[in-house]
Each structure stands twice: as C-alpha cells, then as structure tokens.
Amino acid sequence: MRLRLGMIGGGQGTFIGAVHRIAARIDWEYELVCGAFSSDAKSSQASGLLLGLPANRVYNSYTELIEQEKQLPEHERVQVISIVTPNHLHFAPAKMALENGFHVILDKPMTFSLAEAKVLDRVVRTTGKLFCLTHTYTDYPMIKEARQLINAGKLGTIRKVYVDYPQGWLSTFLEGDGNKQASWRTDPGKSGIAGAMGDIGTHAFNLAEYVTGLEVTQICADINIVVQDRKLDDDGAALLKFNNGASGVLTASQIAAGEENNLKIRVYGETGGLEWQQNDANSLRIMYIDKPVEVWRAGAGYTSLFALQNTRTPPGHPEGYLEAFANLYRNFALTIKAGLEGKAALPEALDYPGIKEGVRGMAFIENVIASGKSDKKWTEFSI
Amino acid sequence: MRLRLGMIGGGQGTFIGAVHRIAARIDWEYELVCGAFSSDAKSSQASGLLLGLPANRVYNSYTELIEQEKQLPEHERVQVISIVTPNHLHFAPAKMALENGFHVILDKPMTFSLAEAKVLDRVVRTTGKLFCLTHTYTDYPMIKEARQLINAGKLGTIRKVYVDYPQGWLSTFLEGDGNKQASWRTDPGKSGIAGAMGDIGTHAFNLAEYVTGLEVTQICADINIVVQDRKLDDDGAALLKFNNGASGVLTASQIAAGEENNLKIRVYGETGGLEWQQNDANSLRIMYIDKPVEVWRAGAGYTSLFALQNTRTPPGHPEGYLEAFANLYRNFALTIKAGLEGKAALPEALDYPGIKEGVRGMAFIENVIASGKSDKKWTEFSI
Amino acid sequence: MRLRLGMIGGGQGTFIGAVHRIAARIDWEYELVCGAFSSDAKSSQASGLLLGLPANRVYNSYTELIEQEKQLPEHERVQVISIVTPNHLHFAPAKMALENGFHVILDKPMTFSLAEAKVLDRVVRTTGKLFCLTHTYTDYPMIKEARQLINAGKLGTIRKVYVDYPQGWLSTFLEGDGNKQASWRTDPGKSGIAGAMGDIGTHAFNLAEYVTGLEVTQICADINIVVQDRKLDDDGAALLKFNNGASGVLTASQIAAGEENNLKIRVYGETGGLEWQQNDANSLRIMYIDKPVEVWRAGAGYTSLFALQNTRTPPGHPEGYLEAFANLYRNFALTIKAGLEGKAALPEALDYPGIKEGVRGMAFIENVIASGKSDKKWTEFSI
Amino acid sequence: MRLRLGMIGGGQGTFIGAVHRIAARIDWEYELVCGAFSSDAKSSQASGLLLGLPANRVYNSYTELIEQEKQLPEHERVQVISIVTPNHLHFAPAKMALENGFHVILDKPMTFSLAEAKVLDRVVRTTGKLFCLTHTYTDYPMIKEARQLINAGKLGTIRKVYVDYPQGWLSTFLEGDGNKQASWRTDPGKSGIAGAMGDIGTHAFNLAEYVTGLEVTQICADINIVVQDRKLDDDGAALLKFNNGASGVLTASQIAAGEENNLKIRVYGETGGLEWQQNDANSLRIMYIDKPVEVWRAGAGYTSLFALQNTRTPPGHPEGYLEAFANLYRNFALTIKAGLEGKAALPEALDYPGIKEGVRGMAFIENVIASGKSDKKWTEFSI
DSSP: OOEEEEEEEOOTTOHHHHHHHHHHHHTTOEEEEEEEOOSSHHHHHHHHHHTTOOGGGBOSSHHHHHHHHHHSOTTTSOOEEEEESOGGGTHHHHHHHHHTTOEEEEOSSOSSSHHHHHHHHHHHHHHOOOEEEOOGGGGSHHHHHHHHHHHTTTTOSEEEEEEEEEOOTTSSOGGGGTOHHHHHHTOHHHHOSOSHIIIIIHHHHHHHHHHHOOOEEEEEEEEEOOSTTOSSOOEEEEEEEETTSOEEEEEEESOOTTOOOOOEEEEEESSEEEEEEGGGTTEEEEEESSSOEEEEETTOTTSOHHHHTTOOSOTTSOOOHHHHHHHHHHHHHHHHHHHHTTOOOOHHHHOSOOHHHHHHHHHHHHHHHHHHHOSBSOEEOOO | OOEEEEEEEOOTTOHHHHHHHHHHHHTTOEEEEEEEOOSSHHHHHHHHHHTTOOGGGBOSSHHHHHHHHHHSOTTTSOOEEEEESOGGGTHHHHHHHHHTTOEEEEOSSOSSSHHHHHHHHHHHHHHOOOEEEOOGGGGSHHHHHHHHHHHTTTTOSEEEEEEEEEOOTTSSOGGGGTOHHHHHHTOHHHHOSOSHIIIIIHHHHHHHHHHHOOOEEEEEEEEEOOSTTOSSOOEEEEEEEETTSOEEEEEEESOOTTOOOOOEEEEEESSEEEEEEGGGTTEEEEEESSSOEEEEETTOTTSOHHHHTTOOSOTTSOOOHHHHHHHHHHHHHHHHHHHHTTOOOOHHHHOSOOHHHHHHHHHHHHHHHHHHHOSBSOEEOOO | OOEEEEEEEOOTTOHHHHHHHHHHHHTTOEEEEEEEOOSSHHHHHHHHHHTTOOGGGBOSSHHHHHHHHHHSOTTTSOOEEEEESOGGGTHHHHHHHHHTTOEEEEOSSOSSSHHHHHHHHHHHHHHOOOEEEOOGGGGSHHHHHHHHHHHTTTTOSEEEEEEEEEOOTTSSOGGGGTOHHHHHHTOHHHHOSOSHIIIIIHHHHHHHHHHHOOOEEEEEEEEEOOSTTOSSOOEEEEEEEETTSOEEEEEEESOOTTOOOOOEEEEEESSEEEEEEGGGTTEEEEEESSSOEEEEETTOTTSOHHHHTTOOSOTTSOOOHHHHHHHHHHHHHHHHHHHHTTOOOOHHHHOSOOHHHHHHHHHHHHHHHHHHHOSBSOEEOOO | OOEEEEEEEOOTTOHHHHHHHHHHHHTTOEEEEEEEOOSSHHHHHHHHHHTTOOGGGBOSSHHHHHHHHHHSOTTTSOOEEEEESOGGGTHHHHHHHHHTTOEEEEOSSOSSSHHHHHHHHHHHHHHOOOEEEOOGGGGSHHHHHHHHHHHTTTTOSEEEEEEEEEOOTTSSOGGGGTOHHHHHHTOHHHHOSOSHIIIIIHHHHHHHHHHHOOOEEEEEEEEEOOSTTOSSOOEEEEEEEETTSOEEEEEEESOOTTOOOOOEEEEEESSEEEEEEGGGTTEEEEEESSSOEEEEETTOTTSOHHHHTTOOSOTTSOOOHHHHHHHHHHHHHHHHHHHHTTOOOOHHHHOSOOHHHHHHHHHHHHHHHHHHHOSBSOEEOOO
16 A cells, blocks of 8 residues: 655655655655645646646645635545645645645655744644654664664763864855855755754754754854855854764865765764764764774665665675665654554654754754854753 | 556565566656566566555466557557576576567676577567667666767777676575575576676676677686585686787676675776776776876766766766666666667667677677687687 | 983883984984883882893982983983873973973973963073973874975965874773773873863864964864763864964864774865875875866875875885884984984974974863853964 | 895886885885886886986896995995896895895786795795795785784684686787786786786685685686687686685786776675675775675774774775885784894784795686686695
C-alpha cells in the first residue's frame, strides 16, 4: 500500500520540488495523486501534466487543493501533503492542511517567524496529525549512528561540539542577476529575518542537537552581510552553550568562495570524539584517547538498526543526499502506516525531524539574529 | 509518459531486483506493469502482490510473461523487460523477449558463455530492439566526464591504464553457510566458467575500455582460487595490451579481506593522468606534468553535458550507486522514447552500455580464464 | 661557515629541546658549542656530556653562560642563543642575551606577560640584535605559499578566516599523574594567565595573521576549563574581526579527545578560498567559484621561491614538522649571515617569525583571556 | 660518541648526496670527517670545502680515500663509508671499503649486476664488516609496524599483495635535455639492464618482501619502453608468486604523467588487510572482515617498539622521507656501536636493509627483465 501524496509548490524548474519527488519515489511508499504546484494556475497545470496527474487533481492554489481533496472519498483523498514553497508560504498551507486532517511534510526553516512556529506547534498537538520537517542531513545513516553511539555513552559526557556549514554560491550578488534561488533566499519578505542562518544555519543547529541529544541554552553570534547591497546575512558564526555545560561553535557561510555544501560535525566527549562530513557521508570517524581511529561505514553489519534501516545497499555502494531525503520520507511513511494499522511505530521509523525540531529551529533563527545585534556576549536561548 | 516495464527475476529478498526497481523509479521514466519474479510461482505471486501489481500481470515464468503480454493491446503491453536472474538464466529470456518485440535490460555478465553472447548479438541486430546491459559503474557522471576528457585529448595519447576492483566478502567459504549471493556466484552451473572475473572483473574491464575508448588486444592473467573448496576463481590479475599500444593492469579480487567495493581506475597519457574511485564517486582527479592536480566535481558548471545530464543535484549533494544505476535506466528510456517519437536520441542518452559491451565482456571472461590456464605469456583477445 | 649556537634549557628528556637541536642540524647552518641545559647543574652537565660538548662550555645557569661566553674571543664565542625553557623563564635570559650581544631564538609564547613582551620589544630595537620566535607552523612551505598567493591577490579581498587547533592530550587530569609536559603547561606560575590559549591558541592566531597578512582588531572569546581541578583554560573559541573588515573564527582545544595535533586553516576571499592542514602539510587546496579545486604541492616547480626555498626534496617526498622547524632555523641563520657579510638578507630568508609576532602573540593571550571574562561581546585587541 | 663518516660521491648539486648528509645529521650519530665527492678532483675539493672538511680529508678518488684513511690512527680514521654514486660505481668502492675494514652504506640498487652482488655478499661475509643498503621506504615507522603486525599474525596467512610505485617525471624525453638525474638513470652503461625497474621497481619489490616477510618465487612481467628513443624501461608491471602460495601484483612506472612519488602497498590475509601510502606516511590502515577500519598512527602509544623507536615526535607532528632515511642511518649506527661495545644490537636497531636485500634486489632486476623478454608466463625467481 502506498500513501497518497500531494504537493504544494515545487513545480517545474524548482530544485527542491524535484528532490522531494525523487525522495518519495525511491522507496515507493508514496504515490503522487495531486498538487498545487505554483501560485500561477497555468504553471501549476503544466507541472501537473508533466507529472502525469489527471487534470482534476491539479489545483490552482493550496486552499483549493485542501478544500477539494477533503471532498473526495476517503480511499481516494490525499493523505500526506508536502509543502515546498519559500519560507513565507509555509505556515498558512501547513496549518490549513493539518486542520483539515492531512499529515504534513514541510521544508525548513519551518515558518516565517517563531510566533508562527508556536502556533503550528499547537495545531499539530490539537489535530493529532503527523508532521515532518525536512532536515535532510539528520537522515544520513552515519548521522543516525553517531547519535546512537553518543546516546549509548561511547564518548562519555559530551564536552565540545563543532559544526560547520560552508557554501560559496552567494559569494557574488547573484540576486542581482535574477537567480531565482538567490532571490527569495536574500529577500526579507520571503525568507524572514535571516538569510544564511535560516537557510543553512538551521541545518547546522539541528545537526548539533540531534547528534548530541543536547539542547543549546546560550548563543553568542557574529552575523554578517558580506556582499554589498545584500539584505540578509550571508555569513555567521556562533559560540554555543549546551544544557549539560558543554560548549560549541557553529559556523554557516554562503560566501566561503569555492565551497560547495560540505556540512561537517565534530563532537568530543570525555573518552573520545567523532567526525562526519557530508562529502564522505558513508563514513563516520570515531576517535579515542589511546586507540586507533576507527572508520565506521554505512551498511556494515556492526552498525545499529538505526543506521541499517536507513541504508539500501551493502557497504561500498555509496548512498547520498537523495537517499538521505528518501530516508526521511520513508520513516515518516512507516510511522503513518503504523498509525493506520493501529500499531506503534518502530523507534527507527519515529526517528525523523518534526514539530519540536521546527520550533527550535525558528527559535535558533530569532536568537542567533538577536545575539548578532546585541552587545552582550551571551544571549539566552529562549523560545 | 512513462515506459511500461516488466521484470524477470528479482523477487523478494534479492538485492539486485530492488536496486533495479529503485533505479527505474528515481527518474520516473518507467512504470512497473508486470513481472515473473521467480521460477517458483508462489514466490512470484507474493512478490508481485507486494509490488502492487494486479494478479493477472504477475506470471509464473518468463515464457508465460512474454507470451501473455504479447497478447495485450499495444497501449497496455509491457515495453521494456528487465532481466535480473543469475547468469545461466540470462540468455533464453533475453532472446525470447527481443524476438517477441520487447526492449531488454539485462544484468551483467551478459550470458553464460561467449557463444550465447554472439547469438544474442545477432538477435539484437535482427530484431532491431534496443538492448541495455547494466554495467552500472560507467554511468557515474565523473566516469562519463573522464571518457569525454580523454576523448577530447586532454591527456594526450593514452599510455597506461590501471583498474582495480577489490572486494573482501568472499574471504571465507560463505557458500558453505548457505549464503544465497555467494552460492550462485561460486557455482559453475549458474555463473559459468568464471567467478570473480565474471562478477567484478567484467566491470573493471568494461570501465577500462569505456573510459579510454580503447580496446584490449592481449591478456596475460593470473587466476586463483584462494579459498579452499571453492569451485570458481575468487581472485585474479591481468596484464593488458590495448589496440593503440598502451599497456595496463587489471585486478579483481573477492578475497581482499576488509575491502568493500572500491572500484578504482587510473589512466595516464602523454601529458597527464586521471584517477577515479567509487568511494569518492563525485570527484575526478586530473593530474598534469607541471600544474597542480585538479579535482573536478559532479554537478559543476564546468563539466560536460555528458556529466551534467547524469547528475540531479548541485555540487556538494553527493549522488551514488543508485543514481548511477538510475542514469543507465534513464538514458535507455530516453533512447527508447526518441525512437517512439521518430527522433534521433541525443548522444548523452545513447551513452549506455549495450550489446557490444556485453559481447566484449563475455569475450573477456573466456580470454582471461584461458590465459589463466595457459603457460604462454600473452593470449590474444579473441571474440 | 656554521653559526655557533648555544642553548638555555632543553636538556635530556625534554621534547622540545631535542626538536630544536634536530632543526638546527638538518641544514647544518649551526654548530652547538655551549649550553645551560637545566637549572640543575648536574643535569645540565649530564646533558652537555651526552651532546658531546666540552665540560667548560656547559654551564650551570643562563647567567653563567652569558657571562662566560662574553669573555671568550669573538671567533669562539657563541653567536646565537636558543631559549627553550617554560614560559616564565623566557624573558630574563632573552633580555640578558640580547643585551650582551647575542642573537636569540625563543620558544613561544614569547614571555610570561604582555608587559614583558613590550620590554623585550624595546630591547630588540635598542640592541639591534636579531630575534626569532619559534612559531613553527608558519614555516611550512605550503603555508608560505598560501601567504604569497593571498598577498598577490589570488583570492581577492579576504572576507573570512577559520583556524582550528584541536588536540586531545589534556582530556584527562594528566597533571595529576606527574606528567611533566602537562604540569608546567597547566601551572599559572609557569605558563602565565593562559593554558591552551597560550600553548596552541597563539599558534592558531599567528597562523591566521601570517597567512592573510591581516591583523586582528576585535575578539569575542569563550574560554573554558573543562577538566575538573585544572587551573588554566584547556579549551576555547573566539570570534574575530580583522583590520580589513573580514571576520573569523579561531578554535583551540586540548580536550578534543582523540585528536592529535591537526592545525588547520581555511581562508576565503571574493573570488576563491584556500585550505591547509598539518596532517597533509605538503598540500594546499585552492578553491575557485567556478573552476575545479587545485591541489598545490610542496616542491613543485610552479610554487613560489618562498615555498621552494623551504623544501629540500622533490614533490612526493614528504617533509614534515621537523623540516618546518628547520626552515625557521635556516632562515634565521641566513639572515644573520647576510648581516655578518654586510649584505641585505633575501626576502625569503627574512620571512621568519620575530619580535612583532611575539608581542602580538602575548597581546592575543591577554586580550583573549580578558574577553573570556567579559560580558561584553567584543573586546578591542589592544597592545 | 659519534661515528666518523666518509662519503664517496654525492658532491654539490646531487640530490641524494644532500639527503644522505641530512639523514646522517638528524640523529647526530655520525660526524662527516672525509669524502671523495666526485671523480673530478676540483669538484670534490669544492664540495669538501663547502661541507667544512679540512683539505687533507677531501680526496680525489675513492681509492685515495680508502688508502689514506687506512693510514690514519684508529681514533681519527673514518669508520663508515657512504657510497652515493650511480649504479655502475657501486661495486668497486663498496668492495674495497669493506676489504679495508670499513662499514659501508650503499645506495640501491646495490650493484650493476647480480654477479657483482653475489661477490659483494661474499665480501661482507668474509670481512665481517657491516653493510646497509638504502631502501629508505622500509624505514618508515608505519611500514615497520605493518611488518610487525603481519608477523604477529594480525591478518592471518597472507594471500594477496599489491605494491604500486607510480612516478611521472620521465613522461618526456628528459635525458635529451641534459637532465642529469634522467641521463644516468636511462643509460645502460650507468644503470645496468634496467631503468624504472632498477630505480623504483626494486623499492617496490623490497617493500613487498619486507612487509610480508615472504619471498617472491615467480615473476611474470610486462616491461615497456614507452618514451621514444629511450634506452631502458620506463614502465613495467609484474604478476608475482610468493613462497607461501600467495600471489601479488607489482607496478612501477616513471611515465605515469602527473604522479609524484606515491609508493603504495596493500596486503590481504585470511582475516584482514592493510594499506599504506607514502603520501600519508604516518598512517596505516588496518581492515577487518567484520569490524571498522582502523587508522594506526606513527608515534601513538599503542604501536610497537619497532615503530616508536623510529619516530621522534608525538602523533600529529608529521615526519617524512628525510626522517625515514635518518632511521636507516640511525639503526645502522646503533648496530655498529653495539658491536664496538661488544653488545648485541637490539632487534629494532638490526632492522635495516642489508646485503641480503641487496642480492635479492639485483636478482629481482635480472629476473624481471628476463621475464619481460620471455614468452613463457612464469619465470622462476633465481639468484
């Protein structure tokens, strides 16, 4: 049985729309049944046609989609709605979808503001519908392994966390050349109060909290607009304090000229450390004080169920970004299906980012930007 | 429009069957419409059910599949048949499928013997149906880039080729423990005259010829059965001569204990060299006599159309084995569709391994095994 | 002609004393002629004996060494004095040596306090003697290349600097076990006000300023004592501002469990970036916005004189830490010799760390520790 | 006490002469006391002067050096003679030095021919003088560790050995441009019957035998002259059989355009494998069938005495080629000194390449070249 999936946004020519669809197809837990792919009706229809949808399931707006689908018989009606619009168009469709009985998959950062995030949090709790936020990077198998190892005490109490997210693609004033990706990401009206911090800083923040199982309690940030005339931050760094007393450093830059997308994390505890980077995503380095470094590999028999269930191939057959995205889609599907069957979902399936991560991510944005403007060293992480 | 795909073999519990289906779904150029997933009728039905196929399109044998599908109206009938059985069950269904008007995707090595391969070659030419052989590794974008660069003379005349395929999973007598993958691969009745040389040596051979655009003309091989009681080679190495006078070395081993699947190639010409390995599949190292090494990256704007068309994401979003497999499926689909539309397929689409590679692969098996048994140093590569 | 070298400190069993002597010997620009190797007279004599020095050139204290050597005829008398004592014993012997006409090589951090550093600065200027500070890492050939490339505008205006110095050897309370290296480094009476920040933070700071040619103007630091009962910081991170408006992040930790000594730097400008790490010291990665990454290599013909003159072997014959240390010794010797011959030293020879770097290093210690204690975000870098 | 060292060859402008002197100085076990640095008397004198030797200890020929030094009182007389001439000038000075009571350090390959090697073997045995052959690569600490681990059974019985030595510097007809290094190495009158196989193939061969503790028994070689008009091989590959039944592949090329000097070895046994490459000389990868790969590091406390005694610095302070060379010099010195003191040398000190390795190296040259010319597949390795 495949879940019936609908999309809001993500029409022709959008990068992330195609990624969502591939992710949904890889494990074939979903069937795309409807969509409102663009706020432009013609464009939405054209996208739907290309995707092979019947015309009557391609809608001109998200409101139309939700209202019409709700009228359909239960066995035809869409079950999960994936929302892949720019940040300012996250909240309203997500809220409406949840309130009308649909499960929701939403792109990060979760909303335009923390205030919206808190409302959505309540909506999720009230409606009881399931909610998944696409913090893709935490769905790499070796990231899941890292979390399991730390949780099991492999490194002792965590003392230090470094997370770095360098990109270089905004090194020039790309938004001046009409680049679509750059334009909305640097537009306060569409992105919110943060640029790089919202786009990639939230990923780094989420990765740090996910892997360590800790929560950030204080932030001291240096937030920069490096490229002239840009309206939102394109670079930043933050000193962090965690709830167990550990400290950390988070960096996120989109003006690290020549860098692609090599998100990295290093965590150190009393007895050892670990290191992961997306460029070598299938490896996890474990360091010890007095033993050789170990390189743990995705798909290997010695890894945990959390890693193995998120790998499709034996060691040495590299899986990458699209498979990480697919893991997220699959785990969400398995959780939904367990619910439909009245069963408890497996811990491995439940291990996908959700509303809590979304609220914390929005709080990160507000706190990190506030800290960037503050003369005080430490800003309490408040929600 | 999606092509209608059928499968022979590849039922529940087989590794490669699932891989084929993921590959077919990633770019959504195919829809699975029928299958004969196992020689055991019950098992075939169970697999079909799981895959969501209607019972009347799940068959008990490949002959039934081909005969029944042929009766269906053209717009319903399967168009492409994927054959994912062990080697001894490649030839008959492939031949029958082609002769009954279906395009064929076939696992490597192509057939059980070179004699069968030659017959299949004639069948392909006679029927005019399209044929694709799953030499996955040549469908990595940076391998395509390597071929383009060499073809454009970037390295000058090629002088030396090294290709290595180390695996360690057959370091113990796994077939004695009932391991399914190991059992048929080490069984001369199912694999043919070669073990490791057929299973992975053919990939290494194909990669060397594909990247360089050269053909092997002479082989001097050392073929070993290392693990006691094994019936087929699990290790080998071969000195090579190419048709332009270049020389090479090919190694393939399944007893390289601790190795996963890190296929590697290095090629040197008059003015430079290149290096690629599957463990870092999105990078291609280009070396020069008097300039810094360059690391070319999948998805980068400076790469050729052949690479770009086989990448789905921007640089820094790693794609891997499943995407390489999907490239093969997509390119084959684009070629079929061009034919259906009466157009010439694009060069990038046509760049998939086919019958010629299949025949040469089977010739490699026969020549390398013959050389292994010969006291003479050089064995002419004969077909 | 070899320069006559004397040593203060660095007797038997000290790590860094042996390193200095190897460094001095590698290029044979020095001959060890005398020493006061320990404050313990017997131990000094024993060390001198082992090193093959005549008994009358082995002294019981640095004052004795300086006074006695001064009496010797000019052609016998020591010319350069290397001081390899713990921090609290840097200033007095350095000052006395300079004031008595000797050139000085001094371990970092330069002095016990910034106040001492300023005095030493005046002494150097007044006496006109030459002074070298052992910031070894800036004497790696590819670090010199990095500086040259940035200075020549290869990356455009510098925007972002990351420098990381992770060590793990102080992850436990080693000073409690009588470990000599750990004991003085964690003792405020011997190290000064900083632990990790003085020991390795100064290296990271120096590397950042050297490579970029920029100066730090503001610091925002998080300074930690992680291991219980330790008296000085063993971990820290700092946000940085540079005099051209660039920003940066510096991290230095001695509780990064499992890490050895992998100092790393990444610098990004308008048009590209570069990356170096000590673990792969003979490579320098240069990144561009729209071209492949280049890997520049020590010893290669395309590198600058500054790199080539600090390499002894062709590319592919790795040189390491001891050779970097030797570069420093050699460049200092070449500068001294040019002076003795009344010539101007070559720019490549003059390129060694000296009194200015020493003063800035001590200022870094005082500023970073002050910032660590401050509630204000930014501390002006003052000297 | 330092051993008195003399040099034959290795004057100004030679690469390897300077390397020998640095190696001898690093651990200060030797003092250079005399030399016949060139067959040209003036050049020899000039070199001696630069090296600070008294004129009466700089000789015009090796015969003069040996005869004159022999006349000196025992406590002045040279003790160890290092011979760093081209291959055709190895045998005569080595033989004469040994027969006149001096210990000898000799560059590889040991002699011009196997016949000479056998004579030298007898001379060493007859005279009882000590003999060291500069197979530098086996003196890297992690190579020593590899040998110890294999010897201790860490990988089980060895089954497969791959050793690769790629260089690119002879990709063009460099000897036509008067390049000194290229000229003698490609001149049969100076190098002997082999080019690349003698120059670097012998290193690869020695490394394979040293690390595994096995001996090659059969060779099947493909030997090529790739660059037009060259007189000796510049490329080759050989299939190998070892005395325990293991097989192997050795490649050595000087036309691998763009390669520097990245000697690599991989060895696989029943239960695991290991991998080392000179570009990352301080790491040794250990692989297991069912455990994570381990990265063992030079200087680490968990390594054997054989590794630790050949490392000067803690982990993370990279040592390289010159230190490996120095290890060889030091171990030889420690062995000589033990003899002088009437003690047995420590096993770690005795672990340097000597006459046996020299004879086997020359046999390798003759056998591999013979195999290259043979139509038979396997050539017995005969001495």
